Amino acid sequence: MGKKTKTKKQSQALSVPAQVQLAEKQLQDGRFQDAINTLFRVEAEFRHYTSQGKGQTLPPHLANLQPTVAPLMGQAMFARALAAESVEARIKDLQEALIRTPENRDYLLGLGICQMLAENHQQAWLFFEQAQQRTPDDPLVKGGFILGLLASGKTREVRDALKALPEEALDPRLHRLFAMRDFFIGNNAQATERLRNSASAKGSAVSHIFDAIISLSAGDLPIAQQRLNQIPTFDRNPSTGELAALATQFFYKGALCFELGNFEQAATALFEAEDLARKIAVNLPFLERLAAYYHKIAAATQSPSNLTVPIACWQRAQAINAKDQAAAANLRAAQQVEGNRAWREGRVAEALEIWQKALHLKPQDERLLTNIAAACEQLERSEDAIIYWRSLARIWRQTLKREFDDALKERLLVLEKHIIEKMMKADRPNHEVIAELDAALSLDATNAETRRQYIEFYFDIGQPKQALKHIEYLERHEAESAALLTQKGLALEMTRKSAAAQKCFARALELEPHNALARQAYIASLDQEGQKALEKSQYARAVEICQKQLELDPTLLLARANLANIYFEMDEAESAEKVLQQAIESSPDDAYIRVTIGGIYFSNGYTKTAQELFQKAEELDPSPECLFKIGNEYLSKCKHQEGIKYFERAAKTASLDLLFEMCLTLVEHDDDKKVEKSVNRIIGLAIKKDPSHPLPHLIKVPRLLIKAKVDQAQSALNEAERLVSEKKEFASFKADIDEFRKAIKALRHLIENTGMPPELLGLLGRMDLD
Amino acid sequence: MKVNASDNPYKVLGVERQATAAQIKQAYFGLVREHPPEQDPEGFKRIRAAYEKLRDTKDRAQTDIFTVDDSALALSDIQTSEVELPPLTLEVMKRDLLALEALSLLDELQARVAATS
Numbered sequence: 064m065g066k067k068t069k070t071k072k073q074s075q076a077l078s079v080p081a082q083v084q085l086a087e088k089q090l091q092d093g094r095f096q097d098a099i100n101t102l103f104r105v106e107a108e109f110r111h112y113t114s115q116g117k118g119q120t121l122p123p124h125l126a127n128l129q130p131t132v133a134p135l136m137g138q139a140m141f142a143r144a145l146a147a148e149s150v151e152a153r154i155k156d157l158q159e160a161l162i163r164t165p166e167n168r169d170y171l172l173g174l175g176i177c178q179m180l181a182e183n184h185q186q187a188w189l190f191f192e193q194a195q196q197r198t199p200d201d202p203l204v205k206g207g208f209i210l211g212l213l214a215s216g217k218t219r220e221v222r223d224a225l226k227a228l229p230e231e232a233l234d235p236r237l238h239r240l241f242a243m244r245d246f247f248i249g250n251n252a253q254a255t256e257r258l259r260n261s262a263s264a265k266g267s268a269v270s271h272i273f274d275a276i277i278s279l280s281a282g283d284l285p286i287a288q289q290r291l292n293q294i295p296t297f298d299r300n301p302s303t304g305e306l307a308a309l310a311t312q313f314f315y316k317g318a319l320c321f322e323l324g325n326f327e328q329a330a331t332a333l334f335e336a337e338d339l340a341r342k343i344a345v346n347l348p349f350l351e352r353l354a355a356y357y358h359k360i361a362a363a364t365q366s367p368s369n370l371t372v373p374i375a376c377w378q379r380a381q382a383i384n385a386k387d388q389a390a391a392a393n394l395r396a397a398q399q400v401e402g403n404r405a406w407r408e409g410r411v412a413e414a415l416e417i418w419q420k421a422l423h424l425k426p427q428d429e430r431l432l433t434n435i436a437a438a439c440e441q442l443e444r445s446e447d448a449i450i451y452w453r454s455l456a457r458i459w460r461q462t463l464k465r466e467f468d469d470a471l472k473e474r475l476l477v478l479e480k481h482i483i484e485k486m487m488k489a490d491r492p493n494h495e496v497i498a499e500l501d502a503a504l505s506l507d508a509t510n511a512e513t514r515r516q517y518i519e520f521y522f523d524i525g526q527p528k529q530a531l532k533h534i535e536y537l538e539r540h541e542a543e544s545a546a547l548l549t550q551k552g553l554a555l556e557m558t559r560k561s562a563a564a565q566k567c568f569a570r571a572l573e574l575e576p577h578n579a580l581a582r583q584a585y586i587a588s589l590d591q592e593g594q595k596a597l598e599k600s601q602y603a604r605a606v607e608i609c610q611k612q613l614e615l616d617p618t619l620l621l622a623r624a625n626l627a628n629i630y631f632e633m634d635e636a637e638s639a640e641k642v643l644q645q646a647i648e649s650s651p652d653d654a655y656i657r658v659t660i661g662g663i664y665f666s667n668g669y670t671k672t673a674q675e676l677f678q679k680a681e682e683l684d685p686s687p688e689c690l691f692k693i694g695n696e697y698l699s700k701c702k703h704q705e706g707i708k709y710f711e712r713a714a715k716t717a718s719l720d721l722l723f724e725m726c727l728t729l730v731e732h733d734d735d736k737k738v739e740k741s742v743n744r745i746i747g748l749a750i751k752k753d754p755s756h757p758l759p760h761l762i763k764v765p766r767l768l769i770k771a772k773v774d775q776a777q778s779a780l781n782e783a784e785r786l787v788s789e790k791k792e793f794a795s796f797k798a799d800i801d802e803f804r805k806a807i808k809a810l811r812h813l814i815e816n817t818g819m820p821p822e823l824l825g826l827l828g829r830m831d832l833d
Numbered sequence: 834m835k836v837n838a839s840d841n842p843y844k845v846l847g848v849e850r851q852a853t854a855a856q857i858k859q860a861y862f863g864l865v866r867e868h869p870p871e872q873d874p875e876g877f878k879r880i881r882a883a884y885e886k887l888r889d890t891k892d893r894a895q896t897d898i899f900t901v902d903d904s905a906l907a908l909s910d911i912q913t914s915e916v917e918l919p920p921l922t923l924e925v926m927k928r929d930l931l932a933l934e935a936l937s938l939l940d941e942l943q944a945r946v947a948a949t950s
Contacts, residue, residue: 142946145943169945173942176935180936182928187935203941203942203945206938239934269930269933276926280926302940304938304939304940307936308933308936311932348925348929352918355918358914358916359914359918389914434903470894473894474894481899
């Protein structure tokens with residue numbers, strides 16, 4: 064663009080003679096479009112002079128120049144014509160060239176040829192005749208002239224013209240044209256003889272195909288076939304004419320194969336013919352016959368087990384004529400059949416691809432949409448499945464609007480339900496899910512399934528008030544049910560209407576005493592209430608609540624624990640002990656209950672009782688898990704020494720996961736040196752148990768950073784990183800590694816730039832890491 | 834929901850997708866007579882499962898939507914084109930040959946122009 068503008072500006076600034084010089088240079092350089100543009104401006108300048116009253120005559124220097132401009136423009140137009148993409152563009156340019164240089168032989172010849180290609184034979188002949196009159200001895204002109212005569216049906220004139228020429232003047236083209244003349248008047252034998260006797264005519268691609276056509280026309284099919292099967296080779300890139308001849312040869316080969324019933328070979332040859340023909344900027348006559356062949360071949364070769372050739376034929380027929388409805392319909396049907404076959408044979412991905420292609424041709428095809436969606440589900444491509452199901456749903460909705468149909472409505476409701484479920488699972492945007500829900504509801508406002516989906520959705524996105532609307536609708540239209548009451552209770556709970564929620568849960572349990580969800584929800588609601596009561600020191604109320612919880616679930620240890628703690632708080636130790644004793648009696652062999660209860664005693668200052676319970680628990684269950692739990696109780700009360708003892712005993716036989724849990728529990732208390740040593744020992748055990756696990760090394764890193772032991776922290780991190788890279792299952796630790804890397808970098812920076820003592824840095828590190 | 838090619842209840846019962854409820858029922862009973870549970874328990878199970886998917890309007894709707902229609906019926910949808918194949922007459926061959934001669938002439942003209950420019 065810049066170059067053009069520059070050129071335009073350049074030439075505009077130049078004088079006319081300079082512009083003419085520029086145009087000559089541009090033409091020499093092959094930039095004929097630029098040359099044309101420059102010369103148009105020059106021509107405009109000349110017109111300007113002669114029409115604007117500035118004088119009827121040009122100034123002398125321009126008058127001298129004027130005669131050179133037209134021929135130059137002619138040359139430029141001619142050059143552009145030869146490079147043009149279409150016959151029409153060529154004709155237009157050649158006409159312009161001829162206007163400027165009417166006598167030019169090549170322009171007349173070129174125009175004649177292009178008119179021939181446009182099948183305006185009479186016009187062509189006129190131009191050839193003019194060229195002939197000007198340069199009768201030019202071999203190309205002679206050839207054009209004879210060709211023009213032949214094309215216009217003047218066969219006698221052709222004979223006379225050729226006979227008038229001496230033998231030595233007959234070049235290969237003229238020989239061939241002579242033979243063509245014989246062929247056109249039905250004298251095949253003569254044509255063949257002339258062609259084959261002329262050694263010079265034989266060599267060309269056109270002669271080759273001509274020879275084959277003569278045999279074909281004469282009914283000599285074996286010879287024709289032989290000729291057509293001989294594909295000429297080229298030692299360089301074939302010219303346009305040679306490509307056209309080759310394309311035509313393939314066409315006739317295909318046509319002959321068709322006549323002989325070799326339909327697949329016919330298809331191959333015709334495809335080749337078309338592909339070659341499309342490479343040249345001329346519409347060869349045989350192209351308009353291809354579509355018919357494609358349809359016939361498709362009809363002849365289709366079978367339920369193989370539609371490859373028919374599909375290819377219909378695709379090409381459709382490419383030739385986008386309005387070919389038969390091709391489009393057949394293609395769609397065939398693709399569906401192919402897709403179906405692929406599906407039956409278990410080639411699901413292939414079936415999907417084929418059906419999707421078919422869908423392009425008819426985007427509203429319900430069968431295809433269904434198949435595609437189902438195939439997407441099979442391939443676990445949920446997002447794609449949703450798209451296609453939604454398209455199908457849209458079509459059915461539109462159909463229902465036009466004409467109500469019960470069965471269709473039923474199917475649509477089922478489909479909507481499925482779509483909504485999938486969309487919710489796929490976390491589709493809320494507005495999309497709501498749109499689909501609304502569409503389903505508008506179809507049938509009484510549909511309970513849809514209402515239930517609304518409820519589930521609104522719960523999912525945390526909009527309990529919206530969920531309540533639909534719950535209340537169902538309440539009005541359905542019989543009372545525990546499930547619905549529980550949902551209502553949950554919604555009310557979420558909107559902080561605990562009392563109302565609890566009423567719902569209670570009623571639900573009346574209807575279904577074993578409804579686990581209602582029970583859990585009720586207990587959870589009471590829990591919330593209990594917490595609030597304790598915060599306000601409303602102990603009596605808190606006790607009531609715990610008792611209510613225990614009514615609902617006598618095995619609820621948490622309720623007993625809470626109740627005991629409240630009694631202790633109220634200095635009613637006896638009541639507390641009674642509650643705790645009941646817990647133990649309810650599961651006398653449960654070690655964990657004893658540990659938990661021991662913890663409660665411990666928290667409330669009953670150390671001895673706690674220890675007895677821990678001991679009993681250990682007798683019941685000496686497993687490392689139980690020992691860990693006991694140790695944890697001690698640690699939580701800052702009894703580090705006792706806690707460590709239990710942890711170290713547990714560590715001897717603990718699993719790797721338990722070792723990790725112990726480490727992570729201990730590091731919370733490791734400002735105590737004893738705990739620190741224990742952590743180190745347990746980390747050592749974990750590494751020994753599984754040297755390939757990165758977590759023990761990662762646990763070291765923050766502890767080392769707190770002490771500002773940066774290099775050691777780096778080593779530990781490096782080791783962790785190495786281990787993470789070795790197994791895919793540890794990929795989740797990469798985020799931690801990145802964080803620690805940043806922390807180490809920050810700490811190094813602090814050390815290097817602040818000169819702070821390590822202990823202080825460690826303190827800062829602890830604060831940061833905490 | 835996964836749907837397998839072999840789960841098609843229509844195929845199991847040997848009926849078309851457009852079959853009426855009565856036709857489906859008839860097909861089911863016919864197959865049950867051929868595959869009674871005491872003689873062919875697996876076959877009967879399959880037939881029964883297929884029937885369950887189609888007997889109820891709602892179940893049938895579910896099946897219709899989520900079962901791939903993989904029938905070869907579509908082949909019957911293929912239409913025969915009414916386009917006639919133009920015979921290879923002398924006129925047709927003439928057109929082809931004249932076009933080729935014209936292009937051959939154009940090649941030579943271009944070559945000559947290129948040689949002189």
